[in-house]
Each structure stands twice: as C-alpha cells, then as structure tokens.
Amino acid sequence: RIAIRDPSGKTDTLPLAPKSISYLRFSPDGKRLALTIGSARGTNRHTALFDFARGTLTRFTIEGGGHSPIWSPDGTRLAFTMEGPTTDAEDIAVQAVDGSRPSMLMPRIPNDQHATAWPNDTTLVYSSNSQPRTLGGSIPGGNTGLVNPATASNPRLYLNAAWGESEATVSPDGQWIAYTSRETGRNEVQVRRFTQPEPTGKWKVTTTGAHLPRWSGDGRTLFFISGDNTQVQAVTVMPGAEFTVGAVRTVMAGSEIGQGWDVDRSSGRIAVTVPVTLAGVRIVVIQHWLDAFKQKLARSGAK
Numbered sequence: 001r002i003a004i005r006d007p008s009g010k011t012d013t014l015p016l017a018p019k020s021i022s023y024l025r026f027s028p029d030g031k032r033l034a035l036t037i038g039s040a041r042g043t044n045r046h047t048a049l050f051d052f053a054r055g056t057l058t059r060f061t062i063e064g065g066g067h068s069p070i071w072s073p074d075g076t077r078l079a080f081t082m083e084g085p086t087t088d089a090e091d092i093a094v095q096a097v098d099g100s101r102p103s104m105l106m107p108r109i110p111n112d113q114h115a116t117a118w119p120n121d122t123t124l125v126y127s128s129n130s131q132p133r134t135l136g137g138s139i140p141g142g143n144t145g146l147v148n149p150a151t152a153s154n155p156r157l158y159l160n161a162a163w164g165e166s167e168a169t170v171s172p173d174g175q176w177i178a179y180t181s182r183e184t185g186r187n188e189v190q191v192r193r194f195t196q197p198e199p200t201g202k203w204k205v206t207t208t209g210a211h212l213p214r215w216s217g218d219g220r221t222l223f224f225i226s227g228d229n230t231q232v233q234a235v236t237v238m239p240g241a242e243f244t245v246g247a248v249r250t251v252m253a254g255s256e257i258g259q260g261w262d263v264d265r266s267s268g269r270i271a272v273t274v275p276v277t278l279a280g281v282r283i284v285v286i287q288h289w290l291d292a293f294k295q296k297l298a299r300s301g302a303k
Helices: 290-300
Strands: 002-005 012-013 021-024 032-037 044-051 055-060 067-071 078-084 091-096 113-120 122-129 143-148 153-158 165-170 174-180 188-195 198-202 209-217 221-226 233-236 251-252 261-263 270-273
Touching: 002 209, 012 021, 021 270, 032 188, 044 067, 067 174, 091 113, 091 122, 113 165, 122 165, 153 165, 165 209, 174 209, 188 221, 198 261, 251 270
Parallel strands: 021 261, 143 165, 188 209
Antiparallel strands: 002 012, 002 270, 021 032, 032 044, 044 055, 067 078, 078 091, 113 122, 122 143, 143 153, 165 174, 174 188, 188 198, 209 221, 221 233, 233 251, 261 270
C-alpha cells in the first residue's frame, strides 16, 4: 500500500488495493502521484497517475514496461524508462501527460537509464549503468548523465566516478545536486554544486549509510532512505560557500521502502510504499494431504 505522511506527522493510506509498486513521484503541484505498478523487469509493468482530489487511478504508459517516472517542471510531461525494439536495453522516453503528443525517445545508450530529476526545460538528469565498474566488480547504480529533453540531444555523463554516483536530484533553486555515492564502498548521500559543464565541490551528508535523496520545497532539508531501507531520514542544510549539514534525524519508520518513495515539495507530504506481506514470509502449500491421511488410517486399521 501507499502511506502518506503530512507535515504534522499524521499518516494515512491511499484508497488503493495492494499492488506491486516500485516507484513514486509527486507532480510539481502535488495534485497527482505517478507510480509504477509491477516490479518485474519487462513489459508487464506500467506507470499510472493517482489524482488526489478525485481518488482515481489512471494508466499512463501503455507499452514497453514504462516505469521510473519523473515530472517536467511544469507538470505537463513525464519522462519514464521503457524497453522495446527501438531501445538499447532500457532507455528514457518523454510524453505529454494529456496524451496530446506521442512519446519521444531519448538517445539510445547501452544498458539501462532511469531519469532522476528534471530541473529545467533543457536538462533531464538520469542514472546510467552504461559505464564499466571498477574497484572489485559491478556496483549497482552506475553514473549520472544529462540530456536535453526538448530535443533528445547532447547526452553526456556528468558524475562519472569509478565507484558509482547516481540517483541524483537537483535543489529547488537549481544550484545544488544531491546524489548517492559508493565512494566509501557503501551507499552514502553527498552534495555538489550543480554547475555545467562540470559539478564543483563535494560535501558528505551521511556517514552511516543512506541513498535516494530528496529536497524539501525550500531547499533547507534533505530527505533520504536509510541504508537498510527501514527509515525516512532527514538533515537540515545551509547552502553557501561551505555546505553545512545538521544532525541526521528519523522522520518516518517503515520497511522495504526502496525506490517507492517521494517528498511533495509543494506541501511537505511524504509518500512511501508499505509492504502488506514482507519478502521474508513463506507460504507452504501441502497438496493431497487428506489422501495421505486416509492411507495412514487404513494401514493402522483405525475407523
């Protein structure tokens, strides 16, 4: 299920039947929530839009297993990841929310790409798994790239460390980029200045494990998921010549949160997926048990 926590701390669930949900993203105005239904790779998953005012869920992507949605700054378009005959593994497409125009495929890039931020009309930020990993093998998450979503041109790597720097999100004022880094050998949140063509500076936000950062609407708080995926945590930040970070605090506790979470910059609400059945639960089915029981009784001569 999807739980919504308001700024006062009150939590409620959306009126939706339990589903396999793998991504959540609030629209810029907070009136809709884009969510991907289905977690297995392939064309059997899709992205749908939940309207908070109407309480309705409408399918958005039709083909290609569209998932990992990101809203445009004005909320009129969605970028999502898909695969099909015209893609190289998983690539990014952009489509108008009202369906007035067909989807436009971003450049084909080897392996998988997932959009993570859309700070302005000419910049779409994505995570790429297309670069070889070093330091002892494959590291999930890959690197961070930029592409112009208006023209589907000029794709290039932006954060290109050997250890992997991905899941980037841009501050509301467009000046800072928070991302997940594997520099220490585990996921941690770091911040850089979001300048082009190259980022500058580097500040550590966490040191005990964290990933999937999100900015508050005023850019003064960074939210993220704990390394064990059981908590939504946050720090107060003071951007400036030196990026100052406060102490980590727990905002919300859960389990198996993963990609299924987001912060509404317009209201401060937090959405997370809440598992109905934990992955560790086993269901054991015994077939033909009554026949075996009858045979045992017959052998014992019982009536």
